[in-house]
Amino acid sequence: MKAALNLIFLFISCVSMAQQVKITIQESRAKDTISKHIYGHFAEHLGRCIYDGIYVGEENKIIPNTNGVRNDIIKALKELQIPNLRWPGGCFADIYHWKDAIGPKDQRKHIENLSWGNIRENNAFGTHEFLDLCEQLGAEPYLAVNMNSGTVQEAMEWEQYVNNENGSSSLTDLRATNGRKKPWNVKYWGIGNESWDCGGHMTADYYVNLYKRYATAMTSYSNTKKLYRIAVGPGTPDYEWTETVMKNVPARRIEGLSVHHYSVFDWSNKGSSFEFTDNEYYxxxxxxxxxxxxxxxxxxxxxxxxxxxxxxxxxDEWGGWYETMPSGGGLLYQQNTIRDAMIAGMTLNIFNNHADRVHMANLAQTVNVLQAIILTKEEKMILTPTYHVMNMYKVHQDATLLPSKIESNVTYGSIPAVTISASKNNDGKRHISLTNVDISKSLDVEITIDKLKSATAKILTSGKAQDHNTFDNPNKISPVDFKDFKIKNNKITLTIPPLSVVVFYEN
Structure with missing residues (x-):
């Protein structure tokens, strides 16, 4: 208890001594593009993410749907301009066999989800349903290959089934029989998932040798777009794993390296998603x-x-992870509060500022699981604070990163109270996203940016870190206009409230 109080006192002391936070946007140093794929999402067969979440079935007459997928979810994801969607896992990918979930639905093999709760699934949502959903959304599909209980041939045939031209093999004949003549041309392929843990408990050396077999078999053919093969990287500070992959995989066999990181302060007691102390927040x-x-x-x-x-x-996995709510919302179902909005704003700023190396990120997960952007309950649906942050930040997608420099920032130990990223889009309009993760203090901020004449701003905030939207009050937290700022002499001056995300939009 004493240590916790000391931790909070340290932060309060830092705030009380802090001067104005000064930020300079260094547009002359701009050279990197913020990939839109940083704003990607992840949908795993876990809890109520797919079944009774995204997918309610074609026979459902209560919830409006298109081919079994909820129309309100399709609309919400389109609003986000979702650039990509990762599927079917996660750990589930390493027990998933794609051929079990194609063809007539009454003939598909029922399975037991050994990764998540031993729940029976009827495989009604498979390759066709997922890839058709991605087409509706205008999103790139990102398929995770079963490297643990699957085979190289199974992976190679999956790639041929979805990508090869109609009539080029028995696999494409089978695809046509199942209702799809035109290939989907899937570009992104994850070869394995958490191979150091649920994906096989492999050593890095073993994984690399196995990866090279898969990556060699899954290659680009003249009738498909170039494949983007993603190797498994670490999920902890195991930088030896990164070294082993980068040193031993030939450059022509790898396009991306994945890492996972969750904002969990104690894996043995992850805490409540909406009833937490200030110390747990920090x-x-x-x-x-x-x-x-x-x-x-x-x-x-x-x-x-x-x-x-x-x-x-x-x-391709990031976000907050807390204890499953005991309210029957499903496995890994948790509430989404202003704390999660702070995680999202801070993390997206980090990704943007590393645009020279970071190409894609996938928030875990899309619906009803972990740091979800959407929660559902029967016919009801709510957009979470995290959804709103993603929507406010979408202006950074495929824009040019404008490097920034922060001086006299308030800090809590190693944590900066203010984080920032900035960009310029193809129309020459600039956007600045700010967070203030301080739980109780407003901060004065000065931003120097050349030739800015006018801008508007939106803010997402609430009085307590525990505040969240509910099915009875779905709009308790949503973005509103922010006007507590001035623009003069190439400077924006503002007071940013505690627990806030602010985005400026140049006029």
Whole structure:
């Protein structure tokens, strides 16, 4: 208890001594593009993410749907301009056999989800349903290959089934029989998932040798677009794993390296998703801020073998992870509060500022699981604070990163109270995203940016870190206009409230 009080006192002391936070946007140093794929998502067969979440079945007459997928979810994801979607896992990918879930639904093999709760699934949502959903969303599909209980041939045939031209093989004949003549041309392929844990408990050396077999068999043919093969990287500060992959996988066999990081302060007691103390809040923020170090150190190792940054970093699982709510919302179902909005804003700023190496990221997960952007209950649906942050930040997608420099920032131990990223889009309009993770203090901020004449702003905030939207009050937390700022002499001055995400949009 004493240690916890000391931790909070340290932060309050830092705030009380702090001067105005000064930020300079260094547009002259701009050179990197913020990939839209940083704003990707992840949908695993876990809890109520797929079944009774995204997919309610074609026979459902209560919830409006298109081919079994909820129309309100399709609309919400389109609003986000979702760039990619990872599927079917996660750990589930390593027990998944794609051929079990194609063809007439009444003939598909029922399975037991051994990874998540031993729940029976009827495989009604398979390759066709997922890839058709991605087409509706205008999103790139990202398929995770079963490297644990599957085979090289199974993976190779999956790639041929979805990508090869109609009539080029028995696999494409089978695809046509199942209702799809035209190939989907899937570009992104994850070869394995957490191979150091649920994906096989492999050593790095063993994984690399197995990866090379898969990556050699799954190659680009003249009738498909170039494949983007993503190797498994570490989920902890195991930088030896990164070194082993980068050193031993031939450059022509790898396009991306994945890492995973969750903002968990104690894996043995992850705490409540909406009933937490101030000390637990700051511990979670510390874990979220570790993403900066994790990316930087992996990038440092990758630079030794790939200074041209041809192999890109893929953070295909990230977010807050707390104890499952006991309310019957499903496995890994948790509430989404202003704390999660702070995680999202801070983390997306980190990704943006590492645009030279980070190409893709996938928030875990899309619906009803972990740091979900959408929660559902029968016919009801709510958008979470995290959804709103993603929507506010979408202006950064495929824009040019504008490097920024922060002076006199308030800090809580190693955690900065203010984080920032900025960009310029193809129309020459600039956007600035800010977070203030301080739980109780407003901060004065001055931003220097050349030739800015006018801008509007949105803010997402609430009075307590525990605040969240509910099915009875779905709009308790949503973005509103922010007007507590001035623009004069190439400077924006503002007072940013505690627990806030603010985005400026140049007029």
């Amino acid at each position: 511990k979670t923020m510390k874990r979220a801020w570790f993403m900066e170090e994790f990316i930087s150190k992996n990038d440092e190792i990758m630079n030794k073998y790939d200074p041209e940054k041809r192999v890109e970093l893929i953070v």
